[in-house]
Amino acid sequence: EMPIMDGSSLPFIQMLDRAGRRRQDQPRRFIEILDKIEVVEGDKRATLTPASQFEVAFEISFASAAIGRQRVDLVMDDQAFRDELADCRTFGFLHEVEALRAMGLARGGSMENAVVIEGDRILNPEGLRRPDEFVRHKALDAIGDLFVLGAPILGRFEGVLAGHGINNALVRALMAAPHAWRYRAFVEELAEAV
Template identity: 65%
Template sequence: MSVSHDPHQRTVLAPAICAGVGVHTGRRVRLVVRPAPAGAGIVFVRTDVTDRDNRIRVSGEAVVDARLNTMIENAAGVRLSTIEHLMAAFAALGIANVVVEVDGPELPILDGSALGFVQLLDRAGFRRQPTPVRFIEILEPVHVTEGDKHAALTPCDRYEMRFEIDFPTPVIGNQVIDFVVDEATFRTDIMSARTFGFAHEVEALRQAGLARGGSLENAVVIDGDQILNPGGLRMEREFVRHKALDAIGDLYVLGAPLLGRYDGYKAGHAVNNKLVRALLAQPHAWRETVRVPELARAG
């Protein structure tokens, strides 16, 4: 059943378990996604933290760092990094209520996309819940700018996204993607797009103690006008598709799918969170609704 046509919240049917390496810490972590009751929302639990509150409920305000990834923190100072790819999978599959247990400070990067997380959730299965889906309907435009980067949310009767990137390297150049955010499109066009970086930046990050788990197994790495990955790209415009994937995950910290249009230009995690906070600061610009959106009727 596609989430696009289901007006009810979802959780997983059974626990889903995976393990992998954190891209920045280089630490191996184990992750378990467990079912949660309707209305519980998405809660991460740092099982390796035992001396204080280790539960972090996802919200726009919980995001404390968005420079290289999306990091959340609770009132006790417990943090968790790189949640955006799993959050994108939750958003696209309509997962509204789960508890995610992690035994380290960062989620596993897997292959650098959301593919592994979608496969994990598919294996667990989905359970429809009696509570209707709560949408965040955009009523007035909200816009944020940071240098030459910007992002906006505008009213729309379905969830649409347009993303544009522009890099001076011919390997990337100018790329645009414009689509309806639903489960079918996410599965075919978005979820397999991997994170990317430049060889000189990776070295600088490692000097700063970051990207310790980064490799050609979990990122597209560009050096000059060449892609270092032996297999090259997975798909046309993989770079902008991944930026859209990130944006879907970054916006889902709002706790509900959008009825609105997102437009991003060169936007990263920081700009996306700035947009989330700008929306929350303008209560007149949005409302919660449980109406079924008029989404693309595929299938």
């Protein structure tokens, strides 16, 4: 398992920036969504639909006043990923962390690598990086879950109360429906390493 660091993707982005980029010999390949694919489990839903670009929308709702109901809807490209999602940390409730530790898990878990909530309050002394950091982290999670497909998506992802499990079920449903997607290549300008 990858180190969690601060629970966001920002440390990884910073390392990749230090390594730099270089032009590849082949055009970049995308997975173009051609038809709607949806997985519903009770009140949870994850959907992929056709779109001319990659879009991600997510909605969460928690009883805790620290989170409440949050929604984000973004057109996603490299810069939007950096500006809108990369710094959003994972989160959990104190009672969940304590239960995991009692099972011998999450031994490295702390407020250094997650936003911790107890009841209606955030325990991290520095607070949140964004007022809607929770839903933005869920969108970040979904992008990572989709990337197991091996190529970026050209389409719209919508998650309602979704998590890793339903996102994984969506990936499996997409792969089981070859009529609903195709590979598409674009010649894309990549920055040369500095």
